Amino acid sequence: MRLKNKVSIITGAAQGIGLATALKFAEEGATVIVCDMKPAGVDAALAMVRARGAQAQGYAVNVTDRAAIDAMVAAVKDHYGHIDVLVNNAGITKDARLQKMTLEQFDAVIDVNLRGVFHASQAVLPTMVAQGSGVILNASSVVGIYGNFGQTNYAASKFGVIGFTKTWSRELGPKGIRVNAVAPGFVETPILATIPDKVLQQMREQVPLHRLGKPEEIANVYAFLASDEASYVNGAVIEVSGGMTV
Numbered sequence: 067m068r069l070k071n072k073v074s075i076i077t078g079a080a081q082g083i084g085l086a087t088a089l090k091f092a093e094e095g096a097t098v099i100v101c102d103m104k105p106a107g108v109d110a111a112l113a114m115v116r117a118r119g120a121q122a123q124g125y126a127v128n129v130t131d132r133a134a135i136d137a138m139v140a141a142v143k144d145h146y147g148h149i150d151v152l153v154n155n156a157g158i159t160k161d162a163r164l165q166k167m168t169l170e171q172f173d174a175v176i177d178v179n180l181r182g183v184f185h186a187s188q189a190v191l192p193t194m195v196a197q198g199s200g201v202i203l204n205a206s207s208v209v210g211i212y213g214n215f216g217q218t219n220y221a222a223s224k225f226g227v228i229g230f231t232k233t234w235s236r237e238l239g240p241k242g243i244r245v246n247a248v249a250p251g252f253v254e255t256p257i258l259a260t261i262p263d264k265v266l267q268q269m270r271e272q273v274p275l276h277r278l279g280k281p282e283e284i285a286n287v288y289a290f291l292a293s294d295e296a297s298y299v300n301g302a303v304i305e306v307s308g309g310m311t312v
């Protein structure tokens with residue numbers, strides 16, 4: 067129960083890595099705030115989290131909507147009195163090579179993956195600063211470190227998240243707030259649905275462990291980073307890729 071009573075907001079928690087993280091946090095004793103833009107997904111995830119015995123609330127919120135994020139954070143603060151962890155997990159892809167990428171594709175990804183992280187982090191900050199404690203965890207990607215064919219927008223957003231992490235760890239460390247990023251390799255979630263099987267097979271072969279990651283394997287790292295066991299981990303980018311970039 068490493069996260070006992072830690073009020074933890076997880077964005078994009080309706081499926082994939084976000085859902086696995088919500089369930090892991092529930093098992094570790096956290097109070098889980100399920101946030102996702104899909105209302106039905108929020109309800110389903112909330113039921114699964116509660117089935118693990120956790121206290122939980124759900125919010126159907128789009129991370130690009132600052133007013134909605136502010137309202138969620140205010141409601142959580144009012145109800146529980148503190149906010150201990152924010153996992154900025156919500157993210158999307160809109161892939162195309164640079165020559166073909168539209169401004170709409172570019173803006174959509176930057177809006178969710180970068181601006182959404184900015185909104186949620188800024189929104190929880192007054193509470194965490196007043197507490198003198200808190201943890202912010204950001205979803206980066208190996209793509210943000212090494213780039214990837216067809217992912218100009220996504221790679222920029224995930225590299226940007228590393229910039230956030232480094233900057234905020236300097237700004238907020240003195241206030242008792244730790245900020246870290248996780249950079250997964252390729253993980254079996256619906257986000258990979260548009261990638262052809264042939265390419266996925268190549269990815270498996272590239273990984274020394276000869277397989278893609280499981281959402282739970284990323285959730286485990288978020289749980290460690292959110293816990294007091296990671297009390298001296300700040301400004302880090304933890305690659306969780308089965309060694310694919312070695």
Ligand code: NAD
Nearest residue numbers: 078080081082083103128129156157205207252253255257
């Ligand atoms: P996913 O597509 O399975 O789930 C993403 C969730 O985020 C969905 O439930 C979706 O509804 C929600 N979401 C999307 N836009 C949102 C918005 N504007 N506001 C609120 N919720 C929103 O994705 P995943 O594979 O679980 O990825 C989770 C995070 O991990 C993303 O940031 C992704 O970029 C990152 N990541 C994933 C992989 C991978 O291989 N799966 C690898 C590296 C990084």
